[in-house]
Amino acid sequence: MSIKFLAEDDRPREKFLLKGKNSLSDSELLAIIMGSGSRDETAVELARRILSSVNNNWHQLSLLSIKDLMKFKGVGEVKAISITTALEIGRRRASQEIPEKPVISNSHNAYQIFRNHLSDLRTEEFWAAFLNQSNKVIHLAQLTQGGINQSIVDVRILFKTALDHFSTGVVIAHNHPSGNLKPSREDIEITQKIREAGKLLNIQLLDHLIITQNSYFSFSDDGLL
Template sequence: MSKKLTIKEWNEDERPRERLISKGADSLSDAELTAIIIGTGSGEESAVDVARSLLSKHENCLRCLASASPESLMSVKGIGKTKAISLIAAAEIGKRISKARSKELPEIYSSQSAASIVSPLLMDLPYEECWVLYLNRANRLISKTRMSKGGISSTVVDVKLIVKSALEKLASGIILVHNHPSGNAKPGESDKTQTKILKEAASYFDITLLDHIIIAGDKYFSFADDGII
């Protein structure tokens, strides 16, 4: 059996680090980017081979890899404590960048633009949270607020508190957002009922419930897009 070449023995234009510099990070595959983070392979496999094994164990999904425990990472041959720490640190930097971007106050012009603000905060949570986006008449975001934190399958939607906060912030529109840790974005009957109650209560104060968005992993459901609000 022929010995596998190490990355240093590859042609220069095939090495991940050199290609990142010459062609940009977006030219690299997920495995190649992961290989750069872990730095080295095992005695038998290159860093890219180890990275492929890592991704394979975690559903070939970078988000799944970013949420993996140290134990899960270290169960892959070639990944020790130091490499696991590097992977977790890199994932945390990515999450913080996403959260920092979500702190900007953009114009909300679609369900996608609304979901992108809160999704980084909710998509990986193992429990439900309820958030509200408060908008002015120009659909500019005034603030985003976590209203409640619940269990695996439910969280409290306090209609009085949401409307009170909207009045205090002089908001003209609100968007209700919560997550489904199950990964199923489809709304339940309780979601529909809560939406109807909040919409009616807000309307008494000339405040419009613009949407109710359910975040489920990297997917979302919009009541407005589906025409049920």
């Protein structure tokens, strides 16, 4: 019996989408991994039976071999491999350290993040770092790629990206391939436009950097924000 034939409240995939992953029981998670049950029982019932055999312990389940899993009626080689693969992914994830997110607390921090992307380019690009309330970078993105002299950013795209990542702060940057650090009239205008748009959304523009091969200019440091 496939998951799609279950009562709506019992469909793990639909429940996942409606209520989130934390709402799922262990058996529902395992049912999603397997994808289907058998003629005699649903995927959730099969998952519940498998977990019950190992005292509902994921660590014990991970000790079962492909052949061990295939001893359960309704579990073929494909399901057994899917279960083992998911558990192996979990094991590898647990063994890895969570990478520390960089913090932008001043213009130099921002320059260190952007310079590898912008300092040696022959055409202009516009980038943005999206920050959380602790000023940690949660997303870094190239927003536009322009010609020799200019790169125009769409403010709507910038703030859509910020909202998608629940950002509370933004640092923007673009490069001047000419090596001139002085902001142009267009640079000043787009900075003010982004700052004012951010106020409406309660997303603060913290700085705008102009980057050349060996140095940078900060709107914040120069009192232009």
